[in-house]
Amino acid sequence: MKTILKTTVLxxxxxxxxxxxxxxxxPIASDLALAETPTNIPNKQFIKVALLLDTSNSMDGxxxxxxxxxxxxxxxLSYAKCDDTKPNLQIALYxxxxxxxxxxxxxxxxxxxxxxxxxxxxKQLFSLSTNGGNEYCGQVIQxxxxxxNWGNNQDDLKFIFxxxxxxxxxxxxxxxxxAKLAVGKDVTVNxxxxxxxxxxxxxxxxxxxxLAHGDYMAINHNHNTTYxxxxxxxxxxxxNHKLNxxxxxxxxxxxxxxxxxxxxxANAETYSSANAVSRTVSKSSHLxxxxxxxxxxxxxxxxxxxxxLKDSDLPAELKxxxxxxxxxxxxxxxDERKKIQGDVQNLxxxxxxxxxxxxxxDDNGLENAMIKAIKTxxxxxxxxxx
Numbered sequence: 484m485k486t487i488l489k490t491t492v493l494x495x496x497x498x499x500x501x502x503x504x505x506x507x508x509x510p511i512a513s514d515l516a517l518a519e520t521p522t523n524i525p526n527k528q529f530i531k532v533a534l535l536l537d538t539s540n541s542m543d544g545x546x547x548x549x550x551x552x553x554x555x556x557x558x559x560l561s562y563a564k565c566d567d568t569k570p571n572l573q574i575a576l577y578x579x580x581x582x583x584x585x586x587x588x589x590x591x592x593x594x595x596x597x598x599x600x601x602x603x604x605x606k607q608l609f610s611l612s613t614n615g616g617n618e619y620c621g622q623v624i625q626x627x628x629x630x631x632n633w634g635n636n637q638d639d640l641k642f643i644f645x646x647x648x649x650x651x652x653x654x655x656x657x658x659x660x661x662a663k664l665a666v667g668k669d670v671t672v673n674x675x676x677x678x679x680x681x682x683x684x685x686x687x688x689x690x691x692x693x694l695a696h697g698d699y700m701a702i703n704h705n706h707n708t709t710y711x712x713x714x715x716x717x718x719x720x721x722x723n724h725k726l727n728x729x730x731x732x733x734x735x736x737x738x739x740x741x742x743x744x745x746x747x748x749a750n751a752e753t754y755s756s757a758n759a760v761s762r763t764v765s766k767s768s769h770l771x772x773x774x775x776x777x778x779x780x781x782x783x784x785x786x787x788x789x790x791x792l793k794d795s796d797l798p799a800e801l802k803x804x805x806x807x808x809x810x811x812x813x814x815x816x817x818d819e820r821k822k823i824q825g826d827v828q829n830l831x832x833x834x835x836x837x838x839x840x841x842x843x844x845d846d847n848g849l850e851n852a853m854i855k856a857i858k859t860x861x862x863x864x865x866x867x868x869x
Contacts, residue, residue, distance in 0.1 A: 528570040529639045530560060531597060533627045537647030537677070539580040540615045544704040545646055545677055550608050551754045554761035557601060561768035562868040570640070572770045573597040574604050575631050578611055580618035580647060589622040589654060597631055601771055602740070605747040605762075618647050619654030620691065624661040624672060633668050641668070643695075646675040648704075651687040658687065662694035673697040677704040710757035711841050715834040720756065722827050723748065723763040729820040731778040731813060733796050740776040764831045767824035778809075779817045 536542070536549060560572055576594040584590040595607045624643060633641050643665065651658050651674070665672050672695030676683025680701035683689060689699035727748075732741045751762040765771055774780040774787075781787050789806045801809050 528565055528568060529573055529634070529636065530563070530570045531573045531575075531631075531633060531639055531641045533575040533577065533597075533631060533643045535577045535579060535623050535627060535643060535645040536611065537580045537618050537649070538578040538611055538613045538616075539618060539647075539649075540613055541648060542580075542646075542677065542704065543613050546608075546611050546613060548704060550605075550750070551758055553605060553608060554751060554758065554765045557765045557770055558761060558768065561765070561770050564867050565638070569769055571599060573599050575627065576604065576607055577623055577627055579620075579623040580616040580649070581614045582616040583614050584616065586617075589619045589626070589656075590616045591619070591623045591626050593626075593630055599770070599772055600775075601765060602743050602747045602773075605750060606743060609750050617653065618649040619656065620645060620647065620649075620651045621656035621658035621661045622654045624658065624691075625656050625664060628661070628664050628668055628670060633670060637669070641670040642673060642697075643670055644673040644675060644697075645691075646677060646702075646704075648677040649686070651691045658691045659694060662691060665695040671695060671697045674699050676701040710755045711838045712757055713760075713834045713837045713841075715830045715837070716756055716760045719760045719763050719827055719830050719834070722823050722830075723759070723766065726763070726766060726820065726823045726827070729779060729816045729823065730773065731801070731816055732776055732798055733778050733781070733792065734776055735796075737776040737796075737798070740773065744773075760834070763827060767827035767831075778813050779820060782813055782817075 534549070536546060538546065557572070561569075563570060574595075575597045577591060578584070578594055579589070579591045581590060581592075584592050594611070595604060598604060624645060627643060633639075662672060672692060674683075674688045674692040674697065676686070676688040676699070678701060683699065683701045688701075691697075692699040727744065730741060730744070732738055748759065748762065752759040772780055774784055782789075789809060792809070794802055797804075797809070801812060804812070
């Protein structure tokens, strides 16, 4: 469990918020057809982030940090607002530099295309393992730019951040060409060198970020994290159990998805109870959506119709029920969820204050300083935080 990647990732994500201009533009029809994860509000802003992780032998600490800090990243992003609109979030995941991957494709694998499914993102992060290999930074950036659906909405925030520890110049694809392609697609590339700051500069990680209008940072990827436990953690975890009881699984994938939800709760818990608390906070935010398998979320879709449900699609407690009875049941669960999520958010506000007061300056000073500066600048570009 490490803290430095948390500092870097949050800073890089928030840095990109400076581009908001408040002139939302609807994606064209082809964009909607190609979207990897459907949205019910096609003209709403998106934060799109492609995470490119080096999974060679020396990167165990990096992968561990990514797993441990996912929920804190999501939580910071959930507070973002642009002109009183809360953007949606999509995350894509690539691994590169691993000998187990296809050498003909540059030792690169798309682990997950752009997705708003936070449970699936967590699952795929936990599936990563390391092995020796060749790290082709220019090629993995180019691959992600060409494979992913970045869309044409000028108000979407589009980021790549790439982390590794080998020279940025390796491989047949020039990082300079990849940077030009990123600029043309309005995608900001942020680079995270896992090692000495000056070594990262001399191996062209900073140049890669500069050319793509991004930010360069160096981290100690093996640095240990110190979690700050708060008096509110136990109550939030108790609410997580109650929150899980409000999900009404339906369809052929419903039971499996509910199992996946529990598995990702357990994965978060493997790092610490504080990390499990962070996941619970994420589950109480607008970014945690499960409309493909949960009736409470599904009924918010304009295209959803109770009349289309088959009895075989329903959980045991709803089989043989009338449409009116099903609606009443779902409405009751929806009310319960709103109440629980509100309680979690209220407790989390107290938790955030507590953590801020008890953090050690040497662990989190840089993070706090950068976020404060970025928020100040972002206000000039119509972004704010709850």
